[in-house]
Amino acid sequence: MHNEDRELQIRLAELQADVQINLTACFGSIAVFVPLVILFEELLFSPSTNEPMRVVFSITAVALAFVMLPIARFFIKRAVKAREQMSELRKKHIW
Numbered sequence: 001m002h003n004e005d006r007e008l009q010i011r012l013a014e015l016q017a018d019v020q021i022n023l024t025a026c027f028g029s030i031a032v033f034v035p036l037v038i039l040f041e042e043l044l045f046s047p048s049t050n051e052p053m054r055v056v057f058s059i060t061a062v063a064l065a066f067v068m069l070p071i072a073r074f075f076i077k078r079a080v081k082a083r084e085q086m087s088e089l090r091k092k093h094i095w
Helices: 002-044 051-094
Strands: none
Touching (some): 002 051
């Protein structure tokens, strides 16, 4: 039984690390993409920007926003899945 408890603790620690890694990657990607979107929006509304560049900057800002959302969702889903696995392991071994 002692060996089984040790394996449970190791598995829970691995899942907890997975949750932390995925949430860190999610917020890290948001921290990278948000300033990029803000940068392109600033360039878009700059008075010295000519019209063709405004189109490029606006398309780029929108594209970055749409790229950011699936990446963040991907990492959040992985973190939630690991949390669910942790919950199932706890229920399985406690009851």
